[in-house]
Amino acid sequence: MAQARQMHPNMGNSFDRVSIYNNSKGTLTGYDCPKCHNKGNYMAVLNDEEILRPCECMEKRKMLKAIHESGLEEILSQCTFDSFEATEDWQKNIKYKAVKYAEDNEGKWFYIGGQVGSGKTHICTAIVGKLIKAGHNAKYMMWRDEIVRLKAMRNSEDFDDMIAEYKKIKVLYIDDLFKTVQGKQPTQADIDIAFEIINYRYIHKDLITIFSCEKYIDEITEIDEAVGSRINQKARGFNLAVAFDKSRNYRLKEQT
Ligand SMILES: [Zn+2]
Numbered sequence: 001m002a003q004a005r006q007m008h009p010n011m012g013n014s015f016d017r018v019s020i021y022n023n024s025k026g027t028l029t030g031y032d033c034p035k036c037h038n039k040g041n042y043m044a045v046l047n048d049e050e051i052l053r054p055c056e057c058m059e060k061r062k063m064l065k066a067i068h069e070s071g072l073e074e075i076l077s078q079c080t081f082d083s084f085e086a087t088e089d090w091q092k093n094i095k096y097k098a099v100k101y102a103e104d105n106e107g108k109w110f111y112i113g114g115q116v117g118s119g120k121t122h123i124c125t126a127i128v129g130k131l132i133k134a135g136h137n138a139k140y141m142m143w144r145d146e147i148v149r150l151k152a153m154r155n156s157e158d159f160d161d162m163i164a165e166y167k168k169i170k171v172l173y174i175d176d177l178f179k180t181v182q183g184k185q186p187t188q189a190d191i192d193i194a195f196e197i198i199n200y201r202y203i204h205k206d207l208i209t210i211f212s213c214e215k216y217i218d219e220i221t222e223i224d225e226a227v228g229s230r231i232n233q234k235a236r237g238f239n240l241a242v243a244f245d246k247s248r249n250y251r252l253k254e255q256t
Pocket of ligand 1: 036037039040055056
């Protein structure tokens with residue numbers, strides 16, 4: 001090493017510069033990185049040249065930003081696969097399918113319909129959490145509320161930008177598709193907006209869509225054939241339905 005230094009008389013200065021730079025503080029927030037001190041990069045010397053390398057924390061920052069922007073920040077840490085209660089066979093089956101889906105979905109969609117309070121939101125949130133960790137941006141859409149907002153903006157020039165958020169995000173989680181504020185039947189405007197989002201995502205094959213819904217997929221198809229058939233086709237293999245059986249226990253019927 002001493003020899004090498006003698007051969008490169010500038011190295012001494014460079015070491016100082018590298019050390020000064022690497023110990024200086026940056027302005028990034030949200031995560032306190034001991035390596036780059038929140039600059040997002042650090043300096044290294046390669047073939048006598050000082051170069052800036054992106055710090056590993058940038059991946060973590062990207063993930064934290066994705067969590068924040070997903071709309072699920074508050075429940076993502078609670079609703080994981082580990083915390084999903086899976087004592088009954090139907091719960092084990094849901095968990096098995098969801099874990100499998102999160103690991104390798106090949107661009108398929110995930111649909112879980114049926115009984116309220118059966119952990120549907122929990123399991124879908126756990127899937128979204130995994131997909132964010134895998135580096136994808138995700139967005140949560142509570143249908144009942146968002147559809148009201150979208151319809152109110154339908155004739156405004158901002159509408160295209162608003163709906164584009166739901167069309168183009170890599171992972172979209174739609175909660176309670178076609179649920180309406182007062183339990184009424186969805187209107188043609190509801191159906192048109194649903195179709196615009198779902199058809200865009202259907203055509204762009206790398207976009208992932210996850211649904212938890214009180215309705216079974218047949219009921220979605222009854223409301224609108226074009227919407228239902230697209231979901232049905234894309235969610236093949238990951239289309240789950242939770243129902244009560246006669247003893248008031250939940251059970252799982254898998255739809256194909
Ligand atoms: Zn860092």
